[in-house]
Amino acid sequence: MMVMSVESPRDIASNVTVHVVEDDASSRESTARVLRAAGYVVRLYTSAAEFLAAVPDGPGCIVLDLRLPGPSGLDLQERLIERDCVLSIIFVSGQSDVPKTARAMKAGAVDFLTKPVHAPILLEAVRQAVAHSVERFKAREQRREWQTLYEGLTDREREVFAHVISGQLNKQIAFDLGTAEQTIKVHRGRVMAKLNADSVPDLIRIAAALGVSPIGRVRDPKVL
Amino acid sequence: MRPIAGMLVGVACVIPLGSTAFSRAVGTPLANSKPTEQKHILFLAVDDLTQPYLRLITESFSRVILSDSSSPVLYFETLDALRFQKQDYLDGLRDWFRQKYANTHIDLIVAIGEDAPAFIASAPQPIWSDAQVLYWDIGWIREDIRARLPHAAGILLEDHFSAAVGAIKRILPDTERVALVYGASAIEAGRFAGYSDKVRDTGLNLEPVVVAGTPERSLLSDLNALPEHTAVILLQPNVDVHNRIVSPGQLCQTLSPAMVRPLFTLGIQDLGCGVVGGLLRDWTKVGQFIARRALALLVTPAQDVVTVPIAEYTTPAFDERQLARWHIDEASLPAGSLVQFRRPSLWRDHRTGVLTAVGVGAAQMIVIAALLVEHRRRRLAEVESRRHLVAMAHLDRRAAMGELATSLAHEINQPLNAILQNAGAARMMLDADTPADSAEVREILDDIRNDDLRASEVIRRMRGLLQKHELERHPVDLEHLAGDTLMLVRPDAQARGIEVELDLEGDLPVVMGDRVHLQQVLLNLLLNGMDATTRTPRDRRIAIFDVRKNGHAGLGVRDSGPGIAPEHLARIFEPFFTTKGEGMGMGLAIARSIPEAHGGRIAAENSRDGGATVWFTIPIARS
Numbered sequence: 144m145m146v147m148s149v150e151s152p153r154d155i156a157s158n159v160t161v162h163v164v165e166d167d168a169s170s171r172e173s174t175a176r177v178l179r180a181a182g183y184v185v186r187l188y189t190s191a192a193e194f195l196a197a198v199p200d201g202p203g204c205i206v207l208d209l210r211l212p213g214p215s216g217l218d219l220q221e222r223l224i225e226r227d228c229v230l231s232i233i234f235v236s237g238q239s240d241v242p243k244t245a246r247a248m249k250a251g252a253v254d255f256l257t258k259p260v261h262a263p264i265l266l267e268a269v270r271q272a273v274a275h276s277v278e279r280f281k282a283r284e285q286r287r288e289w290q291t292l293y294e295g296l297t298d299r300e301r302e303v304f305a306h307v308i309s310g311q312l313n314k315q316i317a318f319d320l321g322t323a324e325q326t327i328k329v330h331r332g333r334v335m336a337k338l339n340a341d342s343v344p345d346l347i348r349i350a351a352a353l354g355v356s357p358i359g360r361v362r363d364p365k366v367l
Numbered sequence: 368m369r370p371i372a373g374m375l376v377g378v379a380c381v382i383p384l385g386s387t388a389f390s391r392a393v394g395t396p397l398a399n400s401k402p403t404e405q406k407h408i409l410f411l412a413v414d415d416l417t418q419p420y421l422r423l424i425t426e427s428f429s430r431v432i433l434s435d436s437s438s439p440v441l442y443f444e445t446l447d448a449l450r451f452q453k454q455d456y457l458d459g460l461r462d463w464f465r466q467k468y469a470n471t472h473i474d475l476i477v478a479i480g481e482d483a484p485a486f487i488a489s490a491p492q493p494i495w496s497d498a499q500v501l502y503w504d505i506g507w508i509r510e511d512i513r514a515r516l517p518h519a520a521g522i523l524l525e526d527h528f529s530a531a532v533g534a535i536k537r538i539l540p541d542t543e544r545v546a547l548v549y550g551a552s553a554i555e556a557g558r559f560a561g562y563s564d565k566v567r568d569t570g571l572n573l574e575p576v577v578v579a580g581t582p583e584r585s586l587l588s589d590l591n592a593l594p595e596h597t598a599v600i601l602l603q604p605n606v607d608v609h610n611r612i613v614s615p616g617q618l619c620q621t622l623s624p625a626m627v628r629p630l631f632t633l634g635i636q637d638l639g640c641g642v643v644g645g646l647l648r649d650w651t652k653v654g655q656f657i658a659r660r661a662l663a664l665l666v667t668p669a670q671d672v673v674t675v676p677i678a679e680y681t682t683p684a685f686d687e688r689q690l691a692r693w694h695i696d697e698a699s700l701p702a703g704s705l706v707q708f709r710r711p712s713l714w715r716d717h718r719t720g721v722l723t724a725v726g727v728g729a730a731q732m733i734v735i736a737a738l739l740v741e742h743r744r745r746r747l748a749e750v751e752s753r754r755h756l757v758a759m760a761h762l763d764r765r766a767a768m769g770e771l772a773t774s775l776a777h778e779i780n781q782p783l784n785a786i787l788q789n790a791g792a793a794r795m796m797l798d799a800d801t802p803a804d805s806a807e808v809r810e811i812l813d814d815i816r817n818d819d820l821r822a823s824e825v826i827r828r829m830r831g832l833l834q835k836h837e838l839e840r841h842p843v844d845l846e847h848l849a850g851d852t853l854m855l856v857r858p859d860a861q862a863r864g865i866e867v868e869l870d871l872e873g874d875l876p877v878v879m880g881d882r883v884h885l886q887q888v889l890l891n892l893l894l895n896g897m898d899a900t901t902r903t904p905r906d907r908r909i910a911i912f913d914v915r916k917n918g919h920a921g922l923g924v925r926d927s928g929p930g931i932a933p934e935h936l937a938r939i940f941e942p943f944f945t946t947k948g949e950g951m952g953m954g955l956a957i958a959r960s961i962p963e964a965h966g967g968r969i970a971a972e973n974s975r976d977g978g979a980t981v982w983f984t985i986p987i988a989r990s
Contacts, residue, residue: 169785169818176792176811180799210777212861237777237784259784262791 159273160203162230164188164219166211170258174206174235177262178269191219202229202280204253204272206265209236209243217243220250229279231272235260286352292338293353300337302358303330307343308350309357319359406439406474406665408432409495411487413448413480415612419636420650424479427654428661435662442473448482449552450610457486464494477661478502481509482554488515499664503657508672520664521672522657527646527681528562529569531633534646534683535598536571538695539629544574544597546590546628551580559602583613583621591627600631601642616640629693635684639708643693644685646701652680753838756960761835763957764887767894768832774859778825782818789815828855832890836883838964842988843882845875849911849922852889856897865897865907875913876920879988884961888969891958892924892981899928899979914982919967923982930973939971958983 161183165171171187178185184203188194191214194205205223209216220232231253236243244255253275254268296304306316313331317324340346350357410428412421425443432439446460473495478484484502487494500519502512506526512519536542545566549555556579566575576597581589590599601615616637619630623641635647656675663669684705690697697706713721768775789811796803828851853867860867878885893909900907908927914920931939938944940959945952959969967985974980 167781167785169814169821170781170788172814173785173788173792173811177788177795180792180795210862237780238773258780259787262788262795265788265791 158201158203159277160184160186160199160201161269161273162186162188162194162199162203162205164191164194164205164211164216165208165235166190167208170208174260174265177265178206181266181269183269183273191215191222194219195222198223198226198228199230200228202273202276204231204233204269204276206233206235206269209234209240209247217247217250220247220252224250227283229276229283231276231279233265233268233272282352289338289349289353293349293355295337296334300330300334301355303327304334304338304346304350305355305358307331307334308347308355309359310343311359315359406437407442407472408439408661408665409442409444409468409473409476409498411476411478411483412443412445413482413486414445415447415449416443416445418612419614419616420634420648421479423636423650424654424657427651428477428658429654431655431658432661437662437665439474439662439665442468442471446480446483446486448480449554449612452553461486461490461494468495473498475499475501475661475664477657479657481512481558484512484516484519485509488512499668501657501661501664503653518670520660520669522660523672523674524648524653524680525674525677526565527648527677528565528633530677530681531631531646532566532569532573532600533571534701535600535631535643536569536573537701538643538645538685538699539596539598539693541596542573542598544576544594546576546578546593546597546599547602548578548581548586548590548599549602555579555602562602583618586618587622587625590622591625593628597628598631599626599628600633601637602633616642623689629689635682638684638686641689642686643689643695644683644707646677646681646683649680649682649684652682656680753964756957756964757835757837759953760884760887760957760961763891763954764832764883767887767890767954768829770894771855771859774862775825775829775855777862778858779822782822785818786815786822789818825854831883832887834883836881838881838884840879840881840965842877843880843885844877845913845920845922846871846873848882848886848889849913852886852893853911855890856893860897860909863897863901863907865900865909867893867897868908868910870910870912870925872913876915876987878920878985880965880985881961885965885983885985888958888961888983889922889924891954892983895954895981896924896926896928896979899926899930901928903927903929903977905977912982914984916984918987919984920987921962921967921982921984923980925974925978925980927978930977931971931979933973936971936973940969955981 161178163171163174163178163185165174165187166189168189171189175185175187186199191211195214205219207216207219211219214222216232216234216236223230223232232247232251233254233256234244234247234252235256235258237258247255253272256264256268293301293304302320303316306319311319313324313327317327320327335341335346338346338349340349349355410425412425414421416422416425429441432441444464446457474497476487476495476498478487478500481504484500487500500516501522502508502516502519503522503524504512505524506528508521508523532545535545547559547562547566549559559577559579563575563577566573576593578586578589578599593599601618614637615632615634617640619632619637619640619642623630626641630642631645632642633645633648635649635651638644638647653675656679660673682705683701683703684707685695685700687697687706687709689695690700690706691710697704700706709715793803793808793811796808832855849869849871853869857867889911893911896909897907900909905927910925912923912925914923932946935944935946940955941952942956943952944956955969962969962983962985965985967983969981969983971979971981
């Protein structure tokens with residue numbers, strides 16, 4: 144399968160930023176020092192509100208203090224999910240609070256560190272989080288591209304697309320849509336071309352990414 | 368019938384004993400009604416019967432005679448020989464007696480004084496025929512009397528003069544001279560002629576000084592002119608120019624107050640007149656002795672002389688006032704001495720009063736002692752209650768710190784975290800291929816140091832409050848106290864979304880108190896305030912403010928909570944009163960006892976905009 148991307152992987156790595164949201168100045172500075180020493184681009188925030196004022200779009204991670212004045216770390220996590228943010232979240236907390244940890248992990252946090260945090264552990268967590276974020280970033284970029292292409296399809300082509308991803312043969316689709324098999328074949332070819340897909344599995348992947356539901360039933364050929 | 372008549376006679380005789388007119392007054396009626404079997408005793412004295420020594424003798428003599436079952440009849444006569452000495456007087460007196468007793472049979476004549484037996488013996492015809500004679504003398508019996516009254520019985524009192532002088536020397540050991548004072552009469556000269564030798568013969572190294580016949584007006588100056596360490600002994604009664612008989616006792620009363628030498632006499636009758644005392648003739652004993660001998664003679668006539676030893680008729684007796692005057696220690700007195708005329712003694716004279724006073728005093732002492740004990744017990748109880756307060760306060764502080772523990776742990780964790788990461792970063796820089804920027808490493812080290820200090824500061828704040836701590840008083844800076852306490856609760860407040868602010872007017876006075884306990888009070892108020900703010904949907908705010916009032920100063924906490932219900936306002940400082948559901952309700956009770964132990968107070972009210980205001984004040988330190 145051919146993967147389309149706007150930026151090269153190198154570009155993505157260089158674009159990675161680690162965001163540190165921490166109200167305690169000392170902890171914030173020292174965390175930043177560790178990350179900078181490891182070569183990361185670091186941006187610092189003193190509160191969740193400050194971070195939410197301009198949510199960055201690129202890949203990277205947030206080293207997020209659970210306990211913050213104003214909106215808490217968990218509040219921030221919820222907002223970011225709403226905004227389809229690809230930044231991975233590493234929670235840092237003074238105490239290991241099991242319910243909060245569970246909630247954070249369920250909501251997609253990649254790690255939960257307890258202060259005081261050893262520099263190597265932080266870096267390993269950041270490395271994984273960034274990698275995860277880059278993956279998600281890439282996936283999101285792919286999905287956005289496919290979305291654009293999908294939006295270029297005509298209504299009939301979208302209908303045919305929905306039937307194709309259900310695994311139906313052209314004949315069955317034609318039957319369902321009350322048209323000729325040949326017509327369906329032309330539509331299918333146009334859909335494949337427009338979505339840059341080489342095969343039905345490609346189409347199915349795109350449909351999954353875009354959340355398009357298949358239409359029609361696949362009948363047993365023997366019954367046919 | 369007889370005993371009754373005898374008693375009547377006795378009464379008649381005893382009653383007028385003091386009167387010189389006695390004989391004339393009762394003589395005639397007695398003669399007319401004389402019972403035949405009764406014995407009649409004539410008491411014939413040389414000296415005036417009213418002389419003190421004779422009064423003692425006659426009284427005791429009469430008492431013994433009249434109490435006898437034979438109920439003798441008594442007659443008293445005197446020659447009054449000191450004043451009347453002419454021979455024709457004596458002859459006339461004999462005639463008068465003869466007339467007087469013509470119809471009265473006298474069985475026994477008691478002749479008192481050396482001239483009395485002479486008076487009887489020298490009569491050409493006996494005045495009282497067939498009468499036995501009992502005479503009496505001191506020292507020795509004159510030979511002429513023995514010769515002229517061969518059938519008479521005698522009583523010889525052993526001469527006690529030497530013993531009396533010895534007693535003086537014993538109580539006044541410095542005595543060197545003894546002055547013998549007597550009158551100018553021939554009788555006296557005769558009586559005391561041998562006394563100087565008696566003084567010398569005592570072997571006590573004493574010099575006799577005779578002061579005889581000195582007129583009374585110059586007697587005092589003469590006696591006071593005597594050398595030091597002279598004891599003055601007044602002997603016989605004197606007769607003054609007005610023919611008054613002056614007994615040694617009377618003389619002493621005049622002389623004694625101005626005397627510079629101690630005065631002595633020989634008879635007990637003079638005690639109390641200003642004499643010191645000594646071994647004294649006890650005339651009461653003498654009277655009794657004579658009476659007993661007289662009664663014996665009435666039954667069995669005899670002609671012998673009975674000697675009375677010194678010890679049987681003398682008594683060592685002293686005047687306590689004079690002992691004190693001449694600085695004589697009572698311990699030096701002879702054994703068995705009688706000490707009279709003790710000066711008024713509270714104990715002797717007012718025993719009941721003294722006992723009452725002592726009792727009242729003792730009761731007072733007991734009350735005072737009881738009060739002291741009570742006071743001590745109260746103090747101990749105070750100490751005990753203070754110890755309880757200290758212990759309770761300690762528990763309460765630990766509970767408060769427990770509430771803050773999570774946020775304080777976080778507060779310590781922050782710098783620890785920063786230190787760990789800074790150390791990691793520095794290590795990474797040093798490990799890197801490119802040489803580390805020394806300025807940056809230095810900066811990291813500075814940060815590590817600062818964070819370390821920050822963590823230890825948090826621990827310092829906690830440690831004070833966690834330690835058990837006695838109440839001590841030192842100057843306390845309220846502003847610093849407020850800031851420090853705020854730092855303790857701020858992390859917790861932040862975690863709970865409560866805004867805490869300091870609302871101090873600045874330039875707070877220094878108070879005298881225990882910093883830890885005062886901080887505990889403020890901490891308690893802050894924690895209560897923070898709890899209160901979480902019970903309303905309003906903004907969560909609390910403020911520490913300062914109070915200054917009448918020499919007192921303190922801190923208070925204002926919260927944005929729902930306030931205190933009016934019915935609870937009066938009770939919130941009571942022990943075990945709580946509205947929170949959890950907790951013992953001791954927090955504010957302790958918060959009250961601490962300022963009170965400092966002489967201050969705590970108070971609470973609801974603010975006008977809702978919320979509660981609680982504050983404490985304690986006395987400002989004197990600069």
